Structure formats: C-alpha cells, structure tokens
Amino acid sequence: MYNVLTMASENWNANHIRLLVNESATKANIRDAILWMANNANTEDTCLFFFSGHGEQSIDDNGDELDGLDESLRTYYNETILDDELEEWIGEVKAQKVAAILDACYTGGVLTPFQIEEVHEPDGFARDLEKANCVVFASGRINEVGQVFYDLKNGLFTYYVVQGLWGAADKDGDDKISVRELYDYTYPRIVKRLDIYESHYPQHPLLWPEDNIANKLYLVKLKTHIPKQIRVPMEYRTVQGAVEAAMPGDTIEVPTGTYNENLIINKPLTINAPSGKAIIQSVDTSLPCIIITADNVSISGLNCQGGLFGIEHSKSNNSTLTNNIVSNNVHGIYLIDSSQNIISNNNAFLNEGCGIFLNNCSTHNKIIGNNASNNSQNGIHLECSSSNIIDGNNATNNGDIGILLLDSGNTTLSNNLMTGNLYNFGVEGDSTSDFYNDVDISNLVDGKPIYYLVDAFGDVIDSSSNPGTVYCINCDSITIKDLTFTNNLAGIVFTNTSNSKIQNNYLSTNQAGIVLYESGSNTITGNNARNNSYYGIHLQYSGNNTLRNNLMTGNLYNFGVEGDSTSDFYNDADISNLVDGKPIYYLNGASGIVINSSSNAGTVYCINCDRITIKDLTFTNNFVGIGFRNTNNSSIENNSISENIVSIAFNQSSNNSIAGNNASNNSEGIFLVNNANSNVIKGNKVSNNIFGIDLEGSSANTIVGNIVCNNIEGLFLINYSNSNAIKGNKVSNNFDGIYVENTISNNIYLNNFISNNVNLYSGNSTNIWNSTEKITYFYKRKTYENYLGNHWGNYMGSDSNNDGIDDTPYNIDTDSDNYPLMASFEDFLLVETIFDTGASANPYPSFSGRHEGKIKPSVDIVVSKMYTYPCAGTGGHTKSIKLYENDALKASGNWSGYQHDWQNITITPSVTLKEGREYRYVIETGSYPQIIHVHNYTDAIGGTITCDEFTDANGHTYDNWIPAIRLS
Numbered sequence: 001m002y003n004v005l006t007m008a009s010e011n012w013n014a015n016h017i018r019l020l021v022n023e024s025a026t027k028a029n030i031r032d033a034i035l036w037m038a039n040n041a042n043t044e045d046t047c048l049f050f051f052s053g054h055g056e057q058s059i060d061d062n063g064d065e066l067d068g069l070d071e072s073l074r075t076y077y078n079e080t081i082l083d084d085e086l087e088e089w090i091g092e093v094k095a096q097k098v099a100a101i102l103d104a105c106y107t108g109g110v111l112t113p114f115q116i117e118e119v120h121e122p123d124g125f126a127r128d129l130e131k132a133n134c135v136v137f138a139s140g141r142i143n144e145v146g147q148v149f150y151d152l153k154n155g156l157f158t159y160y161v162v163q164g165l166w167g168a169a170d171k172d173g174d175d176k177i178s179v180r181e182l183y184d185y186t187y188p189r190i191v192k193r194l195d196i197y198e199s200h201y202p203q204h205p206l207l208w209p210e211d212n213i214a215n216k217l218y219l220v221k222l223k224t225h226i227p228k229q230i231r232v233p234m235e236y237r238t239v240q241g242a243v244e245a246a247m248p249g250d251t252i253e254v255p256t257g258t259y260n261e262n263l264i265i266n267k268p269l270t271i272n273a274p275s276g277k278a279i280i281q282s283v284d285t286s287l288p289c290i291i292i293t294a295d296n297v298s299i300s301g302l303n304c305q306g307g308l309f310g311i312e313h314s315k316s317n318n319s320t321l322t323n324n325i326v327s328n329n330v331h332g333i334y335l336i337d338s339s340q341n342i343i344s345n346n347n348a349f350l351n352e353g354c355g356i357f358l359n360n361c362s363t364h365n366k367i368i369g370n371n372a373s374n375n376s377q378n379g380i381h382l383e384c385s386s387s388n389i390i391d392g393n394n395a396t397n398n399g400d401i402g403i404l405l406l407d408s409g410n411t412t413l414s415n416n417l418m419t420g421n422l423y424n425f426g427v428e429g430d431s432t433s434d435f436y437n438d439v440d441i442s443n444l445v446d447g448k449p450i451y452y453l454v455d456a457f458g459d460v461i462d463s464s465s466n467p468g469t470v471y472c473i474n475c476d477s478i479t480i481k482d483l484t485f486t487n488n489l490a491g492i493v494f495t496n497t498s499n500s501k502i503q504n505n506y507l508s509t510n511q512a513g514i515v516l517y518e519s520g521s522n523t524i525t526g527n528n529a530r531n532n533s534y535y536g537i538h539l540q541y542s543g544n545n546t547l548r549n550n551l552m553t554g555n556l557y558n559f560g561v562e563g564d565s566t567s568d569f570y571n572d573a574d575i576s577n578l579v580d581g582k583p584i585y586y587l588n589g590a591s592g593i594v595i596n597s598s599s600n601a602g603t604v605y606c607i608n609c610d611r612i613t614i615k616d617l618t619f620t621n622n623f624v625g626i627g628f629r630n631t632n633n634s635s636i637e638n639n640s641i642s643e644n645i646v647s648i649a650f651n652q653s654s655n656n657s658i659a660g661n662n663a664s665n666n667s668e669g670i671f672l673v674n675n676a677n678s679n680v681i682k683g684n685k686v687s688n689n690i691f692g693i694d695l696e697g698s699s700a701n702t703i704v705g706n707i708v709c710n711n712i713e714g715l716f717l718i719n720y721s722n723s724n725a726i727k728g729n730k731v732s733n734n735f736d737g738i739y740v741e742n743t744i745s746n747n748i749y750l751n752n753f754i755s756n757n758v759n760l761y762s763g764n765s766t767n768i769w770n771s772t773e774k775i776t777y778f779y780k781r782k783t784y785e786n787y788l789g790n791h792w793g794n795y796m797g798s799d800s801n802n803d804g805i806d807d808t809p810y811n812i813d814t815d816s817d818n819y820p821l822m823a824s825f826e827d828f829l830l831v832e833t834i835f836d837t838g839a840s841a842n843p844y845p846s847f848s849g850r851h852e853g854k855i856k857p858s859v860d861i862v863v864s865k866m867y868t869y870p871c872a873g874t875g876g877h878t879k880s881i882k883l884y885e886n887d888a889l890k891a892s893g894n895w896s897g898y899q900h901d902w903q904n905i906t907i908t909p910s911v912t913l914k915e916g917r918e919y920r921y922v923i924e925t926g927s928y929p930q931i932i933h934v935h936n937y938t939d940a941i942g943g944t945i946t947c948d949e950f951t952d953a954n955g956h957t958y959d960n961w962i963p964a965i966r967l968s
Helices: 002-008 027-040 083-090 113-119 124-131 156-168 179-196 212-216 239-245
Strands: 046-052 054-059 069-074 080-082 097-103 134-138 176-178 206-208 218-221 229-231 251-253 257-260 263-265 270-272 278-281 290-292 298-300 302-305 309-314 320-322 325-327 331-336 342-344 347-349 356-359 366-368 371-373 380-383 389-391 394-396 401-406 412-414 417-419 423-428 448-454 469-473 479-481 484-486 490-495 501-503 506-508 512-517 523-525 528-530 535-540 546-548 551-553 557-562 582-588 603-607 613-615 618-620 624-629 635-637 640-642 646-651 657-659 662-664 668-673 680-682 685-687 691-696 702-704 707-709 713-718 725-727 730-732 736-741 744-749 752-754 758-763 766-768 775-779 782-786 810-812 815-817 849-857 861-868 877-885 888-894 904-913 919-926 943-952 965-967
Touching: 002 156, 002 218, 027 046, 027 080, 027 083, 046 218, 069 083, 080 083, 083 097, 097 156, 134 179, 156 176, 156 179, 176 179, 176 212, 179 206, 179 212, 179 218, 239 251, 239 263, 302 309, 309 325, 325 331, 331 347, 394 401, 401 417, 417 423, 423 469, 484 490, 506 512, 512 528, 528 535, 535 551, 551 557, 557 603, 618 624, 640 646, 646 662, 662 668, 668 685, 685 691, 691 707, 707 713, 713 730, 730 736, 736 752, 752 758, 766 815, 861 877, 861 888, 877 904
Parallel strands: 046 097, 097 134, 229 251, 251 270, 257 278, 263 290, 270 298, 278 302, 290 309, 298 320, 302 325, 309 331, 320 342, 325 347, 331 356, 342 366, 347 371, 356 380, 366 389, 371 394, 380 401, 389 412, 394 417, 401 423, 448 469, 469 490, 479 501, 484 506, 490 512, 501 523, 506 528, 512 535, 523 546, 528 551, 535 557, 582 603, 603 624, 613 635, 618 640, 624 646, 635 657, 640 662, 646 668, 657 680, 662 685, 668 691, 680 702, 685 707, 691 713, 702 725, 707 730, 713 736, 725 744, 730 752, 736 758, 744 766
Antiparallel strands: 054 069, 069 080, 134 206, 176 218, 775 782, 810 815, 849 919, 849 943, 861 904, 861 965, 877 888, 877 919, 888 904
C-alpha cells in the first residue's frame, strides 16, 4: 500500500504518511499516528487510515452496539482497538474527506443485506466511523474472515486494493481512483476467486456509505509516467524487486542466470529475457514460478522451473507469453478465468500435469505455435473454456492426451500436430454445445487428418479419407466405413447425429471405440472394437439405434447403454453382438424368458419386460452386468458379476428378486434408483465395490441376509429411499458400514456392523433402528422377549440382565438404536426360525448310538447347524447327521471333535425345511447326549419330532429315545 501511494500517485507525499509495520504497529503508535494526522490535516485534505491485520468480535460493554458485539482490531502485540476507540480517534480528524480501509476479520459490522434491511442503520466499524464523517471500505461482512492466499503473499482484499490503485480500478479513465471505483474493482475479483477455488469461507467487501461521497472521495491521482527500462541485477538484485519498483508500463530486462524466487505480477509490465537462458527457479514448489493477476502483461524468454505452475494467469487479460520455457512444474502454463491472451511459441515440456492448461472461463485466447510435449498428462488441455483459437501447435509424446477440449465449445483448431500420445485428440462435454467446434483436416493425429463434421449431411468417410478420428456433431445420413482408428480419446463420436451408419471399422487402443451421445436412429454393424482402455461401444442418451454383428473384446467395459429416460434404452441389439465372445441379450418388451448358463450371455438388458429369470451366469467387463429398466416380477439368481461399472442396476423396476449373487470388484454392486421399489435383495455377497448396495430414490425394498464387505460404502441409502426393511445383513470392513441421508422410516435391525472404518453415517434422516415388535429369542441358552436392534462392533456397553441387549442406546444423529445387541445377530436365535426340542427334563438313561426318526416343521426353517444338548458334566455330542426328504439326501454334517464349539455340527448345504413336510433324520451320537424318552414329542419349538428306532452301542433297540437337539 505504501509503495503504490508514493509511487503511482501524485497526491501522496511520503512525508505525509506514517507507516507502521509489525512490531512498530502498537496500539499507542497507531493512536499517535492518527493524532498526528488530525493535527496536520486541514479541511481540504484527503485522509486515509489503512489497516491490514487481525480482527475479532467481543461482547459489547457499553450497550452502543445494535448486535451486542464490539468489533476490534488486533495489533502485532495482540492489543485491542475497539470500534468505539477508532471512532473517537478518527473523529478528531477535521478533514472533509476521510476514508478507512480495513482488511481484518469481521470488519463489516452489520453491513450485511439482512441487517441493513432490519436495523436501518449501520453498526460496528461503519456505524462508529460514520460518526467521524468517515467512508469505510471493509474487507468482508460481519462473521466473515479475511482470506489469505499464499501464492499472492498477501491478504486477498489488500492484494486487489493495491492492484486496483496501480491503475486497474480507474474505470472511467480519468487518471483518478475513487473509493467507489476501488470497491467496484475489488469486490467481483475477490468473490470470483473464492468461488473458483471453492473456498468454504466466502468474503464480500463492503462500502459505507455507498452514496455520492464514495464517488467523490479520490484516493489516488495517477502520475503521468514515461515507461522506462529496469535492468536486473544491475538496478535490482531480484526480479521481484524490480517488479515491485516498476511503474505500470515499464520493461524489466532479465539477463542470463538463475533466479531463485517466486514472482507476483500485479501491474502491467513487460519482462524480457534471452530465450530460455534466464531461469526462474521456484523457491516454494507449492506456488507458481510466476503468477500474473494484472492485465496487459508481456513475458518473453524466461525459463520457469519447479513450481506449481510455470506461469499462471489468474484473471489476467490481454497479456502475452512468448518464447518461454516451462518445464518440471505441475502444469506448465496455466490460465484461470483469463481471456484475450496470446500464448505463442512457448516450449512446455516435462511437466507433471499438462503443458498448457486453460481452465474456468478462460475465453478468447490464442494458443499459437507452441510445443507441448513429453508432459505426464495432456499437452494442451481446455476445461470449461470456450471460444479459444489453437493453431500450429505440436503436442507429442504426452502421457495422456495430446489436445483435449473438455466442456469447451466454440474452439477453433487448425494445423496442430498430435503424435505419440497415449490418446492424441479428444473432445468431451455435458451438452451438445460443448462439441460445436471448428476443427479442420489440417489437424493431424499420428499423421492422419481429424474429420470433425458439424451440421453435415450425406457425407461418406471411408478408406480414401484415411481419417485418424471422426466426430459428427448434429449431422444426418453420414456413413463411416472400412476404417482403422487407434490412439485417440474415441475412434468415432456421434453427438446429436441420426440416420447414419458405422460399418466394418476396426477400433483399438483408444479410450473408447464408438460413442453415441444424444444420437438416435443409427445403424452400427460389423465393427471390431477391441483393447480400448475404457469403452468398446457406448450409447449415452441415445435410443432407437440398431446394432448387429459387432465384436467387443478386451475393452475395460465392452458394451454399455445409459440414459435418463426409458426411451434412451429403446435399442435393437441382437445376440449377434458379442462381448468377449459372449452374446448380448437386449430384451425389449419380453415376458416369461429364462436366461441361464445355456445362453452364455455376456450382458443382459431388460427394457419394459416382465417375468424374466437370469441365473447361473458370469458377467464381466461391461457397463452393467444386468440392467433392468421398467422391468417387473423378475428374478436374478446365483450369478457372478465382477469388473463392471454396475453389477446389477434397477431403474423404475419393481417386485423383482435379487438372490444368491456374487457382486464384486465393480464400481456399483447392486444399484436401485428412480423408484425401483418393492424388490427383494437376499443372500447376496457384495464385496470390493465402491458402493455395495446402493438405493437412491427407491423405497419399500427388502434387504435381508446379505454379506456386504470391503466396499467403500456398504449400505447406501439417499434421496428419499424410504420404508425399506434391512435385516440380517453382515456388513463389515467397509469405509462406511451404512450411510443414510434424506431418508425416513427405514426399518433397520438384526444386522452386524463390524470393523467398518465408520459403522454409520446418518444425515437429515429419521429411521427405525430396532424391530417394531417384541421378538421371542434364545440367547446363551435362555429365552427372552424384547425388541432387537443391531450389533455395532465398536460399541460395547453393559448388559445388567444378560439378555444380550445393551443397557444404553446407540446414538445415531437424531435417531438411536434403543436395543443394540451385545453380540452378533447370529447369537440371537429367533423362535420362529429354529427347531428346538429344548433340554430334556429327564435326560437319563443316555447312551451313544444311532437315532432314526422324523421331523415335521411348523414353520419354514433355514438349517445350517445342529446343537446337541449334553448331559451335565459330560461330553455328549452328535458324531454325524443326515436329513432326507422322500429318501433323497438333503443335507448332512459331521463332528469336528472337541473344539471350541463342539456341541454344534455344521450342516451343508444350508437347507430350508418347509412347513408341514416330513424329513427323516439319521443321527449318530457319542458320549452322553440328553434323551427325551417319548415316541412322539410335540412340545418342541418349531414343529414335532418322533423316534422310529434308536439302536444303542450294544445293539439294543428302542422307539422312545429322541435326542435333545436344536436346528438353526
């Protein structure tokens, strides 16, 4: 601030300024300086108090603040200067033109719009200093903190105030800068920069009063200056020293040498150096070698190394970079929110990111004749930056893309050479307008011309054209045939193109082979898309296309269709299309079809279908393994689905079953979206995905008995996925066990959440985390009745009555699990799901032997183990069990010896004993199991059991020896 006032302005004399920095800026010295100003200023003078430092709020101690808070400035030694004190001091200044520029936290007082409307008068510094006839320019609103940007080596507010005073704020060109002009210049730059950098701490400078006083109060009358030449190091040892000493329009000459510094350029300057021989070596690798925030800057011949950026333009316009070398930075030349610049004949190489990068509304720039090669990412990268010209550049041997236009429409490309890059050229965007570019055939990829058709009709592109890549934007009746496409972001791209043909092409080692975006009524036949790093053939928001006899092999995702509406999925693709040698099954309006292992399907889409069964298949390397759109009453059973983007996807599909599948190593495991309601997801293993089971806007589903492990998100419910039943799932080793946001009325109980990084996140949700009715259950061989919640592996409290339920609820945001389980839910045997004779009242006599008889369940019981009640103090056990139905062996199990759980035998396979059916058992016992001495026992939980014959170890037989057992 001192430099700009004394150097750029005619109306400030150094003898009329008191500068207090760091240790000298004590409260007493500040008071004395203001008193000096009051004693020496006359009524016609302009007086300025500028403060840059810390600020804070404290409780008002005299009742004069409408918001009950005093604002204060903090000195270097942490002394407090209250707004009341500052008002008193500045009130002694009798000049008619007094301004206070305050760069500190909370300086805005109540100058937020709400407070202006409600209070109708200013508060804080503004209210108090207004009493002193002072215009206040504050760095932010009340409760806003001042932001510091280390690449600018200053507070953001002070930086742009100073830059404005160098002349940039002179909006009307009268060589005078008023407080109002300074505010109008500073405000949008601060707000925009914080928005671009996505700061969580916004800052909105404030001016009070905003009437004609601020327009008439001129801070600077700019000096008339004849541009001069400054030489480094003869006149200034460092380049930055020369920059700070220079006046706008000066030229700085930098000779051969190495300069270890980071440059900040905040005024219009020219910097010249012998090409490539003046090295700017970044001292701080986290900062740019050079950052330019002013307009009309010219830099030529520098060699910038080792910074975050070699040269950064940050809201810098009408500037020129020529003949510079930028290497070994993160990005070489970086433009952000900067327009109408010329970037020409620079050499950007060996950077960790991109050679030349235009970002965030950097428009109407010219990128001409540059070499952008051997960078780790892209040679030339445009992102959200339109209307630029890219001409005559060489982008070769970059680690990713030669030239990429991302969300950057209306760009003109000519005479650019792209060769030896992983992908030579590409255009991506979210809308058709992002693809409207002017790219002619003078642009070459590996020596072949780019064909970029816009609004074309009837063109035929074949071997005589020899194109390297083809884009068709808003075209009709185009034919692309008999060609080879390699090493581009995409081989063939259609955007808003219809009635066209893609025939007999070979597409390999691109990121994507064929991509259709918002393009319908096309025919894709006989193409071979192989070994592309992402998609083989991908249709996005593109319906009514016909696919025949296409081969997709060795791509990360061979085939895919995605869209927002059902019409996007209305395509005609038959089983002549193969993915890794397997046919695509693409069903439209089908009913009652079974697709099983005999079909050898590679991927399955069901659009508007009903009663489809898909089972016993393996799906890999496609956009989706199985996709349902508006498909109901169908089942997906016992499939292995891996290495897809989405394993199983339901969209607007209801009353379906997903059971017994293994979904692993996908981005999405099981994904229900957009009113995919009333489905049953049961008994699946979902592991090593980003999202395990993901419900978005889908309700009334049942998620039961799944193993969900090693995902980023285990169970994920958002966007009003309500009233789902989630029970009996084992959720472990995920980052988030269960994540719920904006959901209500989901009933979540009897699940295990164990060893997740975060077992639970709940935001803006009200759900039920325990059973809604009391349940009768066995726990540690005793029967209880209570509500049951979930087992949270990281939560172990106390259980005073030993019923297995923690005495203290598990808190969940605004919810709670009121009945958290002390152990895994498997240890809570529910009466309605087991067969249990219970212990025998008279277990003796007991002897080992062979039991044969019948069990008749009264409910469906899933059986995977059997517990044998031993006589007290004995090792009574079962050696083996066999279960038969109609003489067919259903399941069996064998004893593993006296180990930890020796009373239990594992039964395989897990079998469901159906209600009302008879099952014959053969049980071999050892030692002294408890015996129920009746022929027919009707008091068992879950059914009845009879003894047909017991043969003891001595060969004696009985018909009233029933083993005391529990099947669960």
